[in-house]
Amino acid sequence: MTKLSVNINKIATLRNSRGGNVPNVLSTALACERFGAEGITVHPRPDERHIRYQDVYDLKAEISTEFNIEGNCQEQKFIDLVLANKPTQVTLVPDALGQITSNHGWDTIKHRDYLKEMVQLFQEQGIRVSIFVDPDEEMVEAAAETGTDRVELYTEAYAAKYGFDKEEAITPYFKAAKVAQQVGLGLNAGHDLDSNNLRYFNEHIPGLLEVSIGHALIADALYWGLEETIKRYLAALKA
Template sequence: MTRLSVNINKIATLRNSRGGNVPNLVAAALACERFGAEGITVHPRPDERHIRYKDVFDLKAEIKTEFNIEGNCQEQKFVELVLANKPAQVTLVPDALGQLTSNHGWDTIKNKTYLQEMVKVFKDEGIRVSIFVDPVEDMVEAAAETGTDRIELYTEGYAAEFGFDKNQAIEPYFKAAVKAREVGLGLNAGHDLDLNNLAYFNQHIPDLMEVSIGHALISDALYLGLEETIKRYLAALKA
């Protein structure tokens, strides 16, 4: 079954808006685990506007499920943070400085040599590597040549199109997933997946191993409560 990793960036955003330590990020992560989440994801950025570098150390010391750290490996401080904490997985995302949220995958053809070097840095330390990519078969194929273990499909395009034409929305992702299988890559997905579109995506994407969901899940928890929300996302992955 596809694993659910909960991205807790938005909990950190709420905490930082007031100062202090409410809500407590570690307590929230442990609650997510207790309610059934099979992983915790964080995406620290240089300005620490949500996840702080210290949070990563605090979380690593406490969580029991898989820890996934996302970020831009072109930032040396990010690389050092990952190597110091040795999460189960690092997801390499090509964010620009000051970018509001992730909005594109790597050009794995243009950046293949660089990505080969960075993948080796992390894999040499026993860290599983996933590369954030758009649903383009050529990009998936080139990703395999970097030595990465997995790719994460950037799903904003699917989410935006889902309400208009499900078949058209899913088509490039299905093709990318088939290509990932052909070239021996594990498959993750994330960005704007929610309770409306998650089950359909999971049902139509072969070999999907993990989804990372933050903004929609934390927003739903405002109305449903965190425990009920996680249960519903897990149910969508079982549908």
């Protein structure tokens, strides 16, 4: 079964919009675990507009499932944060400074040597490494040359096309997944996966180990409640 890691950035966004500590990020993460989520994901950014760096320390001390920290390893503060907390997994994402949300994967050919250095740095501390990539067979193949453990497929394009042509939407992801299998990489996925498109994606992507979902899941929880929402997302991953 594909694991569900809940990205709790949006909980932190809501908290920060009012000040104080409501909703509580740590309490939400622990509730997600109780309700069946197999991992917690955070994506801290330098301006701390949602997840604060202190949140990462607080979460690391309390959560019992897999902890995944996403972010831009070109920021030294991010590197220091990851090394200080030693999460289960670090996902390397090529965010630009001030970027609202992730919108592309790494060029693993152009940045191969740099990524190889970063992968080695984190792996030496016992941290599993995943590289965020577009559903491009060449990018997946080149990612293997960095020594990374996994790649995470950027799924925004799939989500955008899903309502118009599911087969066309899934095709590049299926091909990229097959390459990942051939070169021995574990496979994650994330970005704009939701309650409508998740089941189909999971059913058609071979070797999918983990999805990281935040925005859509938290939005659905406004209507269904957090426990029921996680239950529905887990059901979509059991196919």
